[in-house]
Amino acid sequence: MTIKEQVTAEIQPGDMAKLQHMPGAVKRYPKSKWGWRNYFCASASGAAREAMQRLTDAGLTTLGHESETQAYFHATRLGCKAAGLDGAGIKRAMEDES
Numbered sequence: 001m002t003i004k005e006q007v008t009a010e011i012q013p014g015d016m017a018k019l020q021h022m023p024g025a026v027k028r029y030p031k032s033k034w035g036w037r038n039y040f041c042a043s044a045s046g047a048a049r050e051a052m053q054r055l056t057d058a059g060l061t062t063l064g065h066e067s068e069t070q071a072y073f074h075a076t077r078l079g080c081k082a083a084g085l086d087g088a089g090i091k092r093a094m095e096d097e098s
Contacts, residue, residue, distance in 0.1 A: 011051075011060075018052070019061070023080055023083055025084050031086070034085050034089040034092075035091070038093040039074055040061070040073045041072050042072075044070060052071070059079075061073045
């Protein structure tokens with residue numbers, strides 16, 4: 001099984017949209033800007049948190065700051081690539097984590 005097949009098997013419909021939102025890899029921004037951010041804030045429980053956990057289990061995100069009510073997740077390099085970022089976008093997204 002390839003990495004892409006493994007990742008696809010681990011996530012559910014809608015998870016990829018959350019992953020793409022994380023680094024700003026959405027249609028309303030030009031691709032040259034993708035990677036301008038690298039976070040997704042999810043409540044401590046619920047569907048968004050479950051999606052982030054699946055993405056983390058697949059190696060596409062990591063857990064950042066967490067409180068009793070919310071948690072921030074960040075795309076990994078693999079997650080940025082899966083979201084459609086090019087090399088420059090991945091570099092921008094990784095700089096945001098610093």
